[in-house]
Structure formats: structure tokens, C-alpha cells
Amino acid sequence: MFALTSIKGIGRRFANIVCKKDYKDGKHSQVVSNALDMKLRDDLERLKKIRNHRGLRHYWGLRVRGQHTKTTGRRGKTVGVSKKR
CATH class of the missing domain: 4.10.910 (30s ribosomal protein s13; domain 2)
Known part of the structure; x- marks a missing residue:
């Protein structure tokens, strides 16, 4: 989770969502x-x-x-x- 938050535009909350479900199959569009x-x-x-x-x-x-x-x-x-x- 903490490695994802080092990317600009990804916070702790979105990093938790990404860790819980697959990013490619998910329907979240995060820039x-x-x-x-x-x-x-x-x-x-x-x-x-x-x-x-x-x-x-x-x-x-x-x-x-x-x-x-x-x-x-x-x-x-x-x-x-x-x-x-």
C-alpha cells in the first residue's frame, strides 16, 4: 500500500482499494x-x-x-x- 502512495495522484484510500481488487478488471478511473x-x-x-x-x-x-x-x-x-x- 505504501509503495502505491509514492505515485503522484494516488492516496492511501485509493491504494487500499487497488490492493483489495484487481486494477484492470475494476471500474474505477483514477488519473x-x-x-x-x-x-x-x-x-x-x-x-x-x-x-x-x-x-x-x-x-x-x-x-x-x-x-x-x-x-x-x-x-x-x-x-x-x-x-x-
């Missing part, structure tokens, strides 16, 4: 590894293409899931204070 990366990228591109709120937040590099952004997650552009002359 793993490179296919998972490709699916996530395609989903984000689709959201950006239809100008969805989530897609735009991804495009702008902002938080997507409703987190507050006033004080937390300040990364990227840094604005420094200029010295007095």
Missing part, C-alpha cells in the same frame, strides 16, 4: 502522474478561456479558494521604502 498534470493544466486553461472567476484568479496569481489577501500571501512584487537624502 495519475503525467495524465494528472495534463488534466489539471487543461482544466485551468479551460477556466481562463471562458473568463471564469477562478480562471482569472489563477491567471493573476491570486488566491482562488476565498482566502483573505489583505495581509497574508504577500509575495512577488516588493515595494521598498526610499531613503531620505
Whole structure:
């Protein structure tokens, strides 16, 4: 079970299901590894293409899931204070 969880996209729960029944005969469709990366990228591109709120937040590099952004997650552009002359 633990060897399966080292593969990207397979968690402990799905690894238990795979261990209990044959993977080829089963009817579960689990996306793993490179296919998972490709699916996530395609989903984000689709959201950006239809100008969805989530897609735009991804495009702008902002938080997507409703987190507050006033004080937390300040990364990227840094604005420094200029010295007095």
C-alpha cells in the first residue's frame, strides 16, 4: 500500500482499494502522474478561456479558494521604502 502512495495522484484510500481488487478488471478511473498534470493544466486553461472567476484568479496569481489577501500571501512584487537624502 505504501509503495502505491509514492505515485503522484494516488492516496492511501485509493491504494487500499487497488490492493483489495484487481486494477484492470475494476471500474474505477483514477488519473495519475503525467495524465494528472495534463488534466489539471487543461482544466485551468479551460477556466481562463471562458473568463471564469477562478480562471482569472489563477491567471493573476491570486488566491482562488476565498482566502483573505489583505495581509497574508504577500509575495512577488516588493515595494521598498526610499531613503531620505
